[in-house]
Amino acid sequence: MELFNKILIANRGEIAVRVARTAQEMGIKTVAVYSDLDRDALHVRVADEAYALGGSTAQESYLNTKKILEILDRSGADALHPGYGFFSENAAFARSITEAGVTFIGPPPEAIEIMGDKISSRAAAQRAGVEGVPGTQKAISDYEEIVTFGETHGWPVAIKAAYGGGGRGMRVVNSKEEAKDALESAMRESEKAFGRSECYLERYLTWPRHIEMQVFADSHGNGVWIGERDCSSQRRHQKLIEEAPAPNFPEETRVKMGEAAVKVALACGYQNAGTVEFLYQDGEFYFLEMNTRLQVEHPVTEMVTGLDLVEWQILIAAGNPLPLSQSQIERRGSAIEVRVNAEDPSGGRFLPSPGTIAKFIRPDGPYTRTDTGYESGDTVSQFYDNLVAKIVVWSDTRAKAIRRMVRALKETEIEGISTTIPAHLAILGNSEFQEVKHSTKWVETKAGLESLTLNPLPNALQGNEEVEKTQVVAEVNGKRVSVDLYLPKFESPTRNAPASTRTKQRQKNASTQGHRSAGAGGSGQVTVPMQGTVVKVLVEVGQEVEVGQTLLVLEAMKMENSILSERSGTVKEVRVSAGDTVGTGDTVIVIE
Structure with a gap:
């Protein structure tokens, strides 16, 4: 069957770059869209064509359906890929695309309505014979419902965005006193991230692992599971490190989970790529939700299978059957992905760190991959997600993959913003992570990141606000060495300096000192x-x-x-x- 002539990618950052590259390798032209802040972004430079959305915030730009439809018409694109986030799980958007005569590279709107809504997806999974974590079957409207649920099922309780994912809009409530503020905060964050504020409740398990299963289904009634990923290393309910396959995970459970995931997908008439997420504790797994899109962590599945999942998405959207049957899918070795976010992990707080990337040197070497939407000189804006890059490695064993990732992270140089790389190195070097004793709560409670500092000063200089650490390279008796110097800080710009200069100086000071x-x-x-x-x-x-x-x-x-x-x-x-x-x-x- 013929493929598409031109694909519009309704997203930004690394996923827009990722989709564009595969499409171009398949001989398909690509169209980028961009906000005012992204005019010179990498995804714009990579695409064959680019069109302005206008605006700065997500609501003004990447969530502007009318503008995207106008650009679809102007560009002549015959397919649209939503990436992840933004409109990727929005049934109304998918329907507007198909009604415009353009192919939506994703599941049918009807499947998104069932599975994109986390509440109805729980009911659909239950009908397919797959049990979930105890929770509500409808959106909550008042914090008193949280109190009632908590007193019935026990504290803590998780509030979750009904139309979202990635930890956005999720809050953990430990007592009835926290319920009101937590619900208000969750609904605000959900509205801004996904355009919908509805939330639901779930029992919060004590020490679970987060295991998700990659599935694919075509328009011919076929469905397969590609493999599972362990995403248990999280902070703020958002993933930091993902790996495939899940370590210390019984093969019998893997097969049962894969079969359950396919049942859930086929039960709602699913097509294209999807991820069925489970919580795994004490040998049992529970349906959590289904993400009706490509996942951020899909590269680890690609590394262990040798498959291009974006290529599969495009082939299936064009009406082709699944490229492989279940028995033909093979998995080899172990892959790990770390999310390099613009955050300062000092003290385990992971505070956002937007700003301009002064220097970005990617790692290299065997079986090492970097997916990014940024290069040196690009700006990470406060208005969008803070993912700067994904570094992915593969080896024949998990232990070797961990060592390869440590080497890759030490090669990576990013200046101008703080990143999560120090936290990744601390986690990968922790014996509990290496021995698979971690859970979704481990990073924030037992990983020891509260003692993590960036650019620490010697004890004699602690608390001295007038010095900062600078690293220089010197030769001593012909041997190259790196030396840490503690020098007076530069004076801040005067109050008469331009606002942009003062802002850059503030960012530099924050980046140097650590929050x-x-x-x-x-x-x-x-x-x-x-x-x-x-x-x-x-x-x-x-x-x-x-x-x-x-x-x-x-x-x-x-x-x-x-x-x-x-x-x-x-x-x-x-x-x-x-x-x-x-x-x-x-x-x-x-x-x-």
Whole structure:
């Protein structure tokens, strides 16, 4: 069957680059779309054609259905690939594409409606004979429902976005006192990330592993499972490290889980790529949700199978049958992927770190792959997801794959922003991770990242605000060595300097020093450690506050972050309001 002539990729960043490359290898022209902030982005440079969406935020640009439909018509594209995130699991968007006479490279809108909605997907899985974690069968509308559920099933309880994934809009509620604020926060974050605010409840398991199964189905009634991935290394309910196959995972359970995943897919008339997610604990697995799209971590499955999953997506969307039957799919060795995010992992806080990448050197070597949407000189914006790159390695054993990943991460150089690479190295070097004793809660509770610091100063210089660490290379008796120097910091630009210059200096200072806390400054000058938008101010002038109290909520990179007080006292000034945009280092509240 003939393939498409031109594919519009309704996304940005590394996934847009990833899809474009496979399409071009298949002889298909590619069309990129871009916001005002992404005019010169890598995905724009890679595509054969590019069209402006306008706007800066996701709502103004990549979530603008009308504009995307206009560009589809102008470009003459006969297919659209949604990538992941944005519109990838939006049935109304998929339907608008097919109604325009363009092929949507993904499941039918009807399947997205069933499985893209996490509530109805639980019901569909149950009808297919696959049991899930105890939870609600409808969207919740009031925090009292959380209290009732928690008192019935036990605390903690998980609030989850009904139309999302990737941990966006998820909150863990440990008691009834937390219920109201947690629901409000989850609904706000879900609305901004997915355009829908509905949430549902689930029992929160104590020490589970997150295992997901890659499935494919075609329009001829065939379905297969490609293999599973272990995604248990998470923070803020978002994945940090993924691997295939799942380690210490019985083959009998693997087969049963794969068969269950195919049952779930076929029961809803599914087509194209999908991922059925499970929680695995004490030898049992429970259906969690189905992601009706390509996953961020699909490269580890490609590495162990030798298959191009984007190519499979395009072939199936064009009406072709599955390229392989279940018995023909083979898996070899072990693959690991780490997500290099623009976050400062100091103290295990993982604070967003948007900014311009001054230098980016990728790792190289055997069986080493880097998927990225950025190069040196590109800017990671506060308005979008903070994924900078995915580094993926393969080896014949898991132990060798871990060593290969450590080598690759040490080769990677990224300057200008903080990244999660130090956290990845700490996790990979931890014996509990190596011995597969971790779970979805391990990174935040037992991995020891609370002691992680970036650019630490010697003990004698701790607390000295006037010095910073600089690394230089020298020769000593003919031997090349790296030396750490502790030099006076550069003076900040004067108040008369352009705003852009002051912002760049703030970013540089934050990048060099590392963020001390979410609130910054026991001096009473409460500053923000990242660019973002104020969502909610929780205090007012004259109010008494305590150490650790949340002062305001800041949204950055599609995530909400609580800014905490580092001292007790009285609020003297509140310099921001909800909706204000702030920059790294800006003082937002003064406490005396």
